[in-house]
Amino acid sequence: MTEPYVLMPFRFGPLPSGRMLLVNEAGEFLILEPRDFTRLLDYELTPGSSLFLDLKAKHFLTDTQVAPVVNLLATKYRTKKGFLKNFTGLHIVVVTLRCNQRCHYCHASSQDMYDTRWDMSVKTARNVVDKIMSSPCPSIKIEFQGGDALLNFEVVKTIVREAKRLNQKAKKDLSFVVCTNLTLLTPEILAYLKREGITISTSLDGPREIHDRHRVLRTGGGSYDLFLKNLALARQVLGHDQVNPLATLTRDSLPYLTDIIDEYVRLQFRGIFLRNINLYGYARSERYQESFRYPISEFVKAYKKALLYIIELNLKGVPLTEDFATILLSRILTPFSTGFMDLQSPTGAGIAGVVYDFNGDVYPCDEARMLAKMGDRRFYMGNVNRDSYLDIFTSPVMQEIVNKSCVEILPGCHSCPLQMYCGADPIRNYAMQGDLVGFRPTSDFCEKHKAILEFLLELLADNHPEVMDVFWAWITNRSLAEVRGICR
Amino acid sequence: MREAFGRPLGLKVPVMGVVTTRLPWRSRGKPLVYVVDRPEALKSLPFRLWSRRVLAALLTGPEMTETLFDGIPAVADLSPAELAELRDGDVVLIHPNGRVIVAYQTGSPHNCLFVTYRCNCLCVMCPQPPADDPEDLWEQNVRLLALLDPQEVTCLAITGGEPTLLGDRLVELVRLCRQQLPKATITLLTNARKLKNLEFAKALFKAGYPNLFLEVPLFGATDTEHDEVMGARGSFWDTIQALHHLALLGQPVGLRTVLHALTVPRLLPYAEFIYRNLPFVIQVAFMGMETMGLAEKNLDRLWLDPYDYREILAEAVRYLHRRLVPPLIYNHPLCVLTPEVRPFARNTITTWKQLYLPICETCGQRGECGGVFGTGVKVSAHLKPLPPS
Numbered sequence: 001m002t003e004p005y006v007l008m009p010f011r012f013g014p015l016p017s018g019r020m021l022l023v024n025e026a027g028e029f030l031i032l033e034p035r036d037f038t039r040l041l042d043y044e045l046t047p048g049s050s051l052f053l054d055l056k057a058k059h060f061l062t063d064t065q066v067a068p069v070v071n072l073l074a075t076k077y078r079t080k081k082g083f084l085k086n087f088t089g090l091h092i093v094v095v096t097l098r099c100n101q102r103c104h105y106c107h108a109s110s111q112d113m114y115d116t117r118w119d120m121s122v123k124t125a126r127n128v129v130d131k132i133m134s135s136p137c138p139s140i141k142i143e144f145q146g147g148d149a150l151l152n153f154e155v156v157k158t159i160v161r162e163a164k165r166l167n168q169k170a171k172k173d174l175s176f177v178v179c180t181n182l183t184l185l186t187p188e189i190l191a192y193l194k195r196e197g198i199t200i201s202t203s204l205d206g207p208r209e210i211h212d213r214h215r216v217l218r219t220g221g222g223s224y225d226l227f228l229k230n231l232a233l234a235r236q237v238l239g240h241d242q243v244n245p246l247a248t249l250t251r252d253s254l255p256y257l258t259d260i261i262d263e264y265v266r267l268q269f270r271g272i273f274l275r276n277i278n279l280y281g282y283a284r285s286e287r288y289q290e291s292f293r294y295p296i297s298e299f300v301k302a303y304k305k306a307l308l309y310i311i312e313l314n315l316k317g318v319p320l321t322e323d324f325a326t327i328l329l330s331r332i333l334t335p336f337s338t339g340f341m342d343l344q345s346p347t348g349a350g351i352a353g354v355v356y357d358f359n360g361d362v363y364p365c366d367e368a369r370m371l372a373k374m375g376d377r378r379f380y381m382g383n384v385n386r387d388s389y390l391d392i393f394t395s396p397v398m399q400e401i402v403n404k405s406c407v408e409i410l411p412g413c414h415s416c417p418l419q420m421y422c423g424a425d426p427i428r429n430y431a432m433q434g435d436l437v438g439f440r441p442t443s444d445f446c447e448k449h450k451a452i453l454e455f456l457l458e459l460l461a462d463n464h465p466e467v468m469d470v471f472w473a474w475i476t477n478r479s480l481a482e483v484r485g486i487c488r
Numbered sequence: 489m490r491e492a493f494g495r496p497l498g499l500k501v502p503v504m505g506v507v508t509t510r511l512p513w514r515s516r517g518k519p520l521v522y523v524v525d526r527p528e529a530l531k532s533l534p535f536r537l538w539s540r541r542v543l544a545a546l547l548t549g550p551e552m553t554e555t556l557f558d559g560i561p562a563v564a565d566l567s568p569a570e571l572a573e574l575r576d577g578d579v580v581l582i583h584p585n586g587r588v589i590v591a592y593q594t595g596s597p598h599n600c601l602f603v604t605y606r607c608n609c610l611c612v613m614c615p616q617p618p619a620d621d622p623e624d625l626w627e628q629n630v631r632l633l634a635l636l637d638p639q640e641v642t643c644l645a646i647t648g649g650e651p652t653l654l655g656d657r658l659v660e661l662v663r664l665c666r667q668q669l670p671k672a673t674i675t676l677l678t679n680a681r682k683l684k685n686l687e688f689a690k691a692l693f694k695a696g697y698p699n700l701f702l703e704v705p706l707f708g709a710t711d712t713e714h715d716e717v718m719g720a721r722g723s724f725w726d727t728i729q730a731l732h733h734l735a736l737l738g739q740p741v742g743l744r745t746v747l748h749a750l751t752v753p754r755l756l757p758y759a760e761f762i763y764r765n766l767p768f769v770i771q772v773a774f775m776g777m778e779t780m781g782l783a784e785k786n787l788d789r790l791w792l793d794p795y796d797y798r799e800i801l802a803e804a805v806r807y808l809h810r811r812l813v814p815p816l817i818y819n820h821p822l823c824v825l826t827p828e829v830r831p832f833a834r835n836t837i838t839t840w841k842q843l844y845l846p847i848c849e850t851c852g853q854r855g856e857c858g859g860v861f862g863t864g865v866k867v868s869a870h871l872k873p874l875p876p877s
Binding site: 026028047048050053054056057058063064065068071072075076334335336465468469472476483484485 | 709710711712713725728729732754757760761763764765767805806809810811812828829831832
């Protein structure tokens with residue numbers, strides 16, 4: 001060996017600030033001045049210098065042993081990919097397509113309130129449970145979706161009862177979530193949810209003017225007032241934190257992001273997930289393009305501003321998390337695996353989560369189900385009434401999805417320094433670009449994640465103690481006071 | 489008192505026994521060492537026939553009537569103050585030359601089995617450099633274990649030297665501890681190098697489960713830094729490999745580092761390394777240096793006033809606490825720490841080594857503070873009284 005040290009595998013690229021980002025196979029990063037980066041590559045660093053030891057401690061180089069470093073990196077890589085170990089944990093069951101609302105951007109292709117053809121049958125429900133409980137995953141979450149899941153509540157009850165019965169033997173960590181717009185909630189339903197330990201996932205787009213703009217009842221009129229009334233009721237019965245909302249950000253609501261955040265704070269929600277609108281289902285219709293569609297760069301700009309606003313709120317004593325940043329920060333800052341179905345490599349679709357349509361058809365994710373609804377059954381994995389568990393989860397389409405969603409080998413991703421923090425979405429690639437592998441330079445998905453990850457990395461590089469306290473409060477799910485060590 | 493000297497009377501071999509200040513009517517079979525602190529105490533001696541049979545020795549104050557000793561081996565002329573420190577249940581080792589060593593102190597959290605003087609490293613700040621073992625060290629420890637009260641002992645450390653050099657005998661000792669002291673947490677202080685042998689690690693884990701806890705020194709984020717402090721090339725990777733074995737087995741492990749000029753400048757990278765590579769450790773202890781032994785010899789190279797590194801220490805503590813890896817501060821008086829990390833400080837200096845300076849007299853937090861090492865040659869120049877907390 002003529003060089004004074006050996007470089008270990010890592011990926012690199014410049015950040016917007018011009019500094020060089022280095023990330024190794026285990027997701028550890030270091031941000032260097034370009035000058036230092038050149039010296040690293042030219043073998044000009046002095047062994048024993050502070051920079052040299054920083055790089056060595058994070059396994060970007062070694063001047064002593066190589067084999068134990070590789071072993072350590074392998075252990076850490078396995079830990080990071082831990083989400084693959086257990087296979088499918090999230091099982092989304094579409095119990096009906098019927099809905100009492102007709103939201104303008106509905107992804108879920110909701111159907112008329114009284115047309116029971118769109119309900120899941122009890123027989124299909126039993127077969128769904130049978131497939132779910134066949135999963136090797138020790139922790140199973142069953143999420144009821146619609147339409148509005150409350151409109152076929154008998155089937156919800158059947159699935160809960162059957163799953164719990166089978167679980168007496170399977171002994172898995174079993175949990176249930178019901179997705180509902182809340183407007184059809186009754187005290188009887190709430191009592192049942194309470195008794196069975198089921199939580200609620202719902203939708204809130206912001207204050208009344210924003211919420212009611214697109215979330216409208218089929219009978220006409222907005223749903224905001226009914227939502228608020230039933231939210232209070234649900235919290236009273238189930239407990240404050242058992243109801244969690246998602247916001248859909250449309251073009252006409254994006255400029256009012258701080259108002260939306262303030263509304264979440266006002267209603268004392270624990271967190272908010274800022275995500276861009278998915279252009280599937282009705283959201284694709286010509287009529288609303290003006291009010292929905294925005295260039296992804298516009299979303300990123302609004303997101304950054306909103307994130308800084310939320311950090312500031314936290315420092316003022318308002319404990320609100322931003323859940324997307326929390327996931328990405330966990331990926332960047334912790335050595336652990338993070339379960340987030342939408343951003344994994346290989347993709348979480350089918351592996352982390354799966355969707356059972358009302359008729360028993362199985363799809364790797366909701367987007368694949370929408371595509372089928374729009375006439376393209378490209379990602380159909382099988383049907384619970386006809387196919388076995390193994391047939392469904394080892395179907396050719398499932399194998400193809402995995403094959404084409406490993407960022408390690410995807411063109412454009414393979415050398416990206418953000419690879420360890422990112423993931424692939426072959427279904428979206430197919431829907432947007434007509435191909436599972438996709439083309440990164442024109443991909444909204446890539447543009448969004450790259451910009452947000454880089455933004456977070458620059459914030460981390462600044463290493464402002466107050467901001468770091470907020471980030472760690474989010475990651476470790478503690479209050480600011482606890483993170484700072486004041487509360488003990 | 490950790491040890492004292494008196495005038496030996498009739499001692500031919502070393503004697504180990506349980507201290508008692510009153511002679512019981514009946515004996516429980518363990519050899520007793522009777523503390524005679526006043527002349528009247530000798531009067532009951534002829535009437536306690538059952539406990540007489542297990543009476544191994546007497547420890548007496550000055551000016552006792554030796555004819556009343558009745559032929560029982562004794563160490564006489566110990567000071568009343570020394571005798572007053574002995575409690576029922578303490579275990580003492582008495583040498584024929586009149587040396588009395590307190591091998592176990594009832595109620596103290598600092599008791600340990602000292603199992604070897606040998607070591608496979610030579611740390612630059614070692615307070616007690618390696619040496620050869622006396623022949624009867626093993627037997628003494630086994631005997632000590634047998635004399636302890638299983639209901640009373642809640643913690644016991646196994647230390648050295650490097651205990652793992654005992655090999656299978658360490659496994660045996662740990663098993664013995666667990667069996668004889670079911671209520672005790674057994675803390676093994678080891679550099680863990682030998683535990684890179686998975687079979688050895690497994691045997692140790694099985695012998696000690698669930699009472700065994702390991703505290704392992706790690707001094708840096710790279711072999712360059714760690715091996716230099718340990719004085720042994722290769723020790724870093726041995727220890728890292730061992731730690732991963734132990735994590736795989738589910739063996740609870742804590743880490744410790746000693747703060748001095750070789751470790752302090754890169755304390756934050758050290759904390760970062762722990763979080764990214766060893767996030768399973770259940771605590772990380774930042775320890776003040778005891779300035780004796782090699783630390784005294786290498787003082788010029790090693791000494792940093794704790795007051796001068798208080799910000800760096802606080803940053804490393806904050807870093808780990810944010811990440812749910814519990815940090816602890818050992819061997820530091822509270823007044824040299826920044827206020828926000830004082831809750832992480834623990835009173836860790838062994839009672840007989842503990843020292844409070846005259847300036848500590850007026851301190852309002854003396855009760856919570858562990859003081860400084862009475863055994864060292866150097867203490868911080870910035871000790872000051874604190875207001876009550």
